[in-house]
Structures are given as C-alpha cells and as structure tokens.
Amino acid sequence: MGEMEKIFSIPEGHSTSMVIMSGAGGRRLLSCSGTARPAMDAEDFDSVVLEKDSVLNLVYIVMPGAGADIRLTADLNGEGAGLTVSGIYLCDGEDRLPVMMDVRHNVPHCNSRQLFKGLVSGKSKADFYGKITVAPDAQKTEAYQENHTIILSDDARVGTKPQLEIYADDVKCSHGATVGRLNEEEQFYMRSRGIPEDEAKVLQMLSFLAPVLDFIDDSHLREDITARVDSAARDLVRLTSMSRW
C-alpha cells in the first residue's frame, strides 16, 4: 500500500478521457472512456504518467462545499504524448480550494494544456499553483497553462501562481492568469433588453465557464454537468444578492 498505487500510467498508444467531480458528498469519477483505465479507485490517483503517443484528457469539476483539493503531478515520459487537464471550481461559504498542478515534460515532442476557470463567492478562497517543467532535452515541447477566476463577493479571495521552468530552447510555452469581476457594462446591456440582473450574471458565468465544459467529450455528460453547473451558479448569484441586504 505505498505511494505507487496512486499513479495512473497510460501505456504506449492508449488514450483516456476522464471527468472527476468533487462535491459536498466527496469526490467521484463521473466518467472514464478510452483504452486505458486506472487500476486503483480512479478518483484517488494524484499522479499520471504518459507513455509514448498516449493521450489523457482530464476534467475536474469542483462544486461548492466540496472541501477538496485538486493535486496532480503529470510526467510526460514518452514522445508524442498529449495531456489536457482542465477544471471548473465553484467556491462558496468557507470553502478552501488548493489546486496544485505539476506538469513535467521529460522527453521531446509532447504537448500539454491546462485550463482552470473558477467562480469564488462568500468567504471562500481558491489557490492555484501551476508549474510546467521542461527538461533540457525535451525539445519541441508545447505547453500552455491558463487560470482565470471571477470574484463574486468582497470577502472571497484568489491566489494564482503560475510557474514555468524551461531548460530546453526549442519550445512553445505560455501561461496566463486573470482575476476579475463580472462586467457591469454587459449586465446593463442585458438588463436594458429585459434580462433580470441575476439572470444576466448567470449568463455571464456560464459563458465564462463554457470553454472548460467543451473539453467533456461525451455530449450527454456535458449537458448533464452543464445543468448542474448552471444550478450551482444560480445559487451563488442568489446567495450573493441576498448577502447585500
């Protein structure tokens, strides 16, 4: 029962898509499709290893009250491997959410993409720590990382720390982070067309989160999760407007 069992290794040429959801009831694997499956309870792994020409598409959804963290170390160990890790986090109340991503390009010709988007409300706090390391001989690496958060209340906090450590010279890498509020000009425009303020905010929130939902391959699952995220976003808006009084 050592650390080894928490590693999910994707063999040469295999590909896997997974959606993991954390909520008040804990963390669970909503879907896993493709040719490779983790041996352990899938939701437990905190490390992945990608062999030659393997592909992993991993989507995390964190709902309010989850009290969870997202931690992942990814080793791209075989040429031609491709990794996409994305996530939505919705935080409220006293939620504390650390997101720790450690993506290591150990060999040439791999690509990785990270996209994390979140809404923080109440007195919650989200901390994103994302690191990309490109080893000296990992030429032709493409590695991108983005983290964007919208703050919905005065007491919510966000920390974001993107890091790039690049030891190869022929690579394409970037990272970007933004923290902001919902745009009030957009809200006024929508309200002037008869869309109520709360509804306008929900539209803004869902359009902000949509790029992550697009990573969910299975259209039925995508619709189901979109509906759940929609409902959670509505709760966040409702609670935020109530706390103003």
Add this chain to the structure above:
Amino acid sequence: MSDILLEIKGLKAGIEGKEILKGIDLTIRKGEIHAIMGPNGAGKSTLSAVLAGRENYTVTGGSVTFLGQDLLKMSPEERSWAGVFLSFQYPVEIPGVSITNFMKTAVNARRKAKGQEELKAGEFLKLMKEKMAFVQMKPEFSKREVNVGFSGGEKKRNEIFQMAMLDPVLSILDETDSGLDVDALRIVAGGVSSLHTPEKAVIVITHYQRLLDYIVPDVVHVLKDGRIVKTAGRELVAQIEADGYDSIG
C-alpha cells in the same frame, strides 16, 4: 385616455457630482417622432442613459413618467418590460453568449414578467428569422456571440433587430447613425420607420441631420448645456445644418 407616453419634468441629473442635465421638460405623445439634437457635451447621451436606468448617473431633481408610472423608480429590466428600448451608441460585446441565447433569455424573461408562457423553440426561431431578415442580417448571425467582432454597421443593425424582437412602445435611438455607411443607414432607418405605429413613439438623439433625412421627425429639440433651448418642427433641422448650433439658443 391620455395620449401621453412620456413626460419629463424639470429633470436634473449628473455623474460623479457634476450636473449635466439642468432641468429638462419634454412631453412625448403616441405616434410622435422626436429628434433631440445638440452639440457634443450637451447632455444627449446622459438623457438616454438616465431614461434607460444606467446606475452610475444620479438624478438630482425632477420626474419622469412613462405610461403613468414613475420611470425613475424602475430597474433597467422593468423599464424594458414596460416598453422602453434604448439603442446604444456603443453596443456592448458579450463574449460567449450567442445572439440566439441572448434574445431567447430576453424575450422569455419579459413573457415571464407579464405572466405569459415561454415561447416554444420553434416559435422563437421563426420570430428570430423573420426579424433578422427585416434588418438584412444573415441567418448565421444568430450563432455569433453578441456584437463580438461585428462591424459598426452590423452592431447597429443588431440593435434594430433587437428592437424589432422586443417591440417597444418607446424607442430611444442614441446616435444610431454614428459609424454607419449609407447602405447600413438606409437599412437601419428603414427598419425604425416601418416599426413605427400610431401607438408608439421614437426619440432620435443625433448630432447630425443625415439620419433625420430617413426618419422624419415631428418635433425637433435642441439640447445645449443641459437644457432644451429650442423646440420646433422639422424645419429646424435644415436651419441647424445651415447655420450650426451657435445660431440657436
């Protein structure tokens, strides 16, 4: 029954402590088209912003009554439901929200506010198609994100499309001619004119004459330094064009 739609009395308003409107009186009746003209900085856009309910403007005096209701007490969405429409001088881009989703939400929110059932998907799409054709917007625009990457003319046509969809009683067109080439101007003005009925009214806010060649006003007001300094018939437009705003007031 009164034929007065909008009655503005002694309206004073400003932004960040600066008074811009210094006492506006204006009465608009059913069937009328009013032009409000004036030099830059006269307060034209402030007036439209206050009527639409933009929250960063402060009303410091006077009253605005729309169909017997106190307009100033209503939220922007309530004003829309009551039948007020503002065509924005600078339409706002809403990334990630398609025109279809935007309009469906708007149309159904209003129906809900009025105690009506939501439109069925088929009925809604039919209505969209009809109103888009009306301002010569291509059907593929329905999938585009609201105003994102639109040209000036496309943005203004999108405003008039929304006006056609929402079927307002009072339309306020804020500098709708800015950024339009002659063809787009004709489409936009033609759209506005054909939506006009004896039950409705239009306020055209503009710096220039050219839009008023197409949307012919019944009454023309000149706004200068926060006050209406002259009100006359459409002949005033030609006088302004010939002699400028300095000749008036």
